Amino acid sequence: MKIFHLSAECYPVAKVGGLADVVGSLPKYQNMAGLQAAVVMPYYDRKFTRENEFDIVFNAATLLDTKRLYFEILKEKTNKLGFELFLVRIPGLLDRENVYSYPDEREQFIAFQLAFLDWISYSQQTPDIIHCHDHHSGLVPFLLYHSKLYRRLANTPTVFTIHNGQYHGAFGWEHLSYLPEIDLTQTGLLDWAGGINPLASAVKCCWRYTTVSPTYLHELSINSNGLEYLFWIESAKGYGIINGIDTEVWNPKTDTMIAGNFTSKSIAKGKQVNKDALCERFGLDPNKPLFTFIGRLVIEKGADLLPEAIELSLMDPAEEASFLILGSGDTEMETALLELKEKYPGRYNVFIGYDEALAHLIYAGADFLLMPSRVEPCGLNQLYSLRYGTMPLVRSTGGLIDSVIDFGDEGGYGIRFNNASVADINHSVSRACALYQNTVLLQQLRKRMMALDFSWDRSAKEYINLYESLNPTI
Numbered sequence: 279m280k281i282f283h284l285s286a287e288c289y290p291v292a293k294v295g296g297l298a299d300v301v302g303s304l305p306k307y308q309n310m311a312g313l314q315a316a317v318v319m320p321y322y323d324r325k326f327t328r329e330n331e332f333d334i335v336f337n338a339a340t341l342l343d344t345k346r347l348y349f350e351i352l353k354e355k356t357n358k359l360g361f362e363l364f365l366v367r368i369p370g371l372l373d374r375e376n377v378y379s380y381p382d383e384r385e386q387f388i389a390f391q392l393a394f395l396d397w398i399s400y401s402q403q404t405p406d407i408i409h410c411h412d413h414h415s416g417l418v419p420f421l422l423y424h425s426k427l428y429r430r431l432a433n434t435p436t437v438f439t440i441h442n443g444q445y446h447g448a449f450g451w452e453h454l455s456y457l458p459e460i461d462l463t464q465t466g467l468l469d470w471a472g473g474i475n476p477l478a479s480a481v482k483c484c485w486r487y488t489t490v491s492p493t494y495l496h497e498l499s500i501n502s503n504g505l506e507y508l509f510w511i512e513s514a515k516g517y518g519i520i521n522g523i524d525t526e527v528w529n530p531k532t533d534t535m536i537a538g539n540f541t542s543k544s545i546a547k548g549k550q551v552n553k554d555a556l557c558e559r560f561g562l563d564p565n566k567p568l569f570t571f572i573g574r575l576v577i578e579k580g581a582d583l584l585p586e587a588i589e590l591s592l593m594d595p596a597e598e599a600s601f602l603i604l605g606s607g608d609t610e611m612e613t614a615l616l617e618l619k620e621k622y623p624g625r626y627n628v629f630i631g632y633d634e635a636l637a638h639l640i641y642a643g644a645d646f647l648l649m650p651s652r653v654e655p656c657g658l659n660q661l662y663s664l665r666y667g668t669m670p671l672v673r674s675t676g677g678l679i680d681s682v683i684d685f686g687d688e689g690g691y692g693i694r695f696n697n698a699s700v701a702d703i704n705h706s707v708s709r710a711c712a713l714y715q716n717t718v719l720l721q722q723l724r725k726r727m728m729a730l731d732f733s734w735d736r737s738a739k740e741y742i743n744l745y746e747s748l749n750p751t752i
């Protein structure tokens with residue numbers, strides 16, 4: 279079974295967030311299960327593309343409005359990632375360093391999708407499934423079925439996975455000319471609220487859509503930035519499949535990015551080695567419970583609540599917690615987090631920026647991970663922290679509900695709270711501080727966390743069952 283995954287990100291080629299982690303690991307596990315899964319993504323001028331070798335397997339020109347764009351499809355030579363990796367390079371458009379935030383982003387992602395479709399169409403390939411991820415590849419299902427250029431592929435089943443339903447990639451009808459010749463009686467399938475909406479179009483046109491956790495599937499019809507009604511009417515096509523993690527990349531026993539490897543048997547010592555290294559680097563006291571937050575500093579993640587919640591906790595004489603933040607995003611949030619650094623040296627520190635190795639060390643060395651998310655389609659941080667015996671403190675939403683059980687409940691191992699509020703964060707920090715004093719229980723819970731299985735094995739199988747239900751001939 280030949281599957282093409284289409285995505286803007288893929289670890290380790292280019293990562294901004296969790297989309298990259300999923301697209302960099304799911305295909306690998308699908309291949310281990312006997313599929314032929316490949317990834318197709320835009321070319322970026324980054325370390326991975328500079329340091330690896332590629333063959334040009336196809337080149338042609340595609341038309342974007344009135345511009346003729348020369349493109350190449352590059353294939354990584356060795357399949358070292360566990361899957362075939364194809365990059366779409368378009369000089370001047372898809373050959374830059376960053377993944378997002380260019381003023382011509384719309385043109386970049388439309389050109390990416392057109393080049394992909396032209397390539398498989400002209401090279402006579404017949405994939406069994408085309409699996410699109412997020413709005414950057416959301417126009418593919420519509421174009422496959424409603425542009426005569428791709429008629430040969432019109433029976434190809436498409437699966438669309440929503441990693442983040444807040445972003446739609448919408449643009450005005452005045453840009454319709456960026457699309458190739460389409461059946462103009464079908465333009466309603468592109469439309470939502472008076473604009474071309476790639477996420478909405480994908481949900482309408484794909485054969486099945488999936489969300490990255492079962493709870494998020496239901497939440498989309500309550501909160502999806504204006505698409506609630508669409509998700510409600512299309513719900514029969516929706517499936518919630520929780521993300522897995524790449525247990526080779528995220529493995530405390532073998533991780534080369536941490537200060538000392540450990541297993542659940544050596545957790546107490548192993549965590550202390552990593553905590554010591556972390557505390558030394560950031561001037562924190564390794565004897566106090568260490569709380570962390572890793573991620574994009576955006577409202578969605580509840581990052582705006584952190585400065586006040588952290589300060590309240592640091593001012594409370596009854597509490598001993600220290601805090602370390604790793605992230606970047608909203609400038610106001612960055613500033614507020616940086617300001618605290620001057621006020622509470624020794625108890626608090628922050629690293630503004632993106633640092634993959636530091637993230638690994640923090641998952642290994644911290645005691646508790648804060649996730650006060652307002653929206654969390656799945657969340658990978660809590661899965662990584664569990665693997666390293668670090669207890670997640672999560673707001674009950676989306677995939678956090680599906681993956682974290684409060685330690686007060688039967689079989690539990692984390693802390694859950696209901697509201698994305700300063701009060702709820704502080705209450706859970708107090709619970710965690712009290713737990714930290716109970717070393718016997720904490721050790722038991724850490725072992726329980728590390729024994730959990732969030733590997734891709736189960737979820738990759740669920741995707742395969744879905745593919746097979748769409749293409750029974752394979």
Ligand SMILES: Nc1ncnc2c1ncn2[C@@H]1O[C@H](COP(=O)(O)OP(=O)(O)O[C@H]2O[C@H](CO)[C@@H](O)[C@H](O)[C@H]2O)[C@@H](O)[C@H]1O
Nearest residue numbers: 295296297441490573605631632633637654655656657658
């Ligand atoms: N400053 C930094 N330095 C180093 N590493 C950093 C970092 N900031 C973030 N990361 C890393 O980026 C990833 C973030 O994962 P999330 O699941 O929180 O992703 P995100 O919200 O981007 O993705 C969306 O897609 C994913 C995948 O489906 C869903 O889990 C999620 O809920 C949804 O919002 C983790 O690997 C984390 O360690």
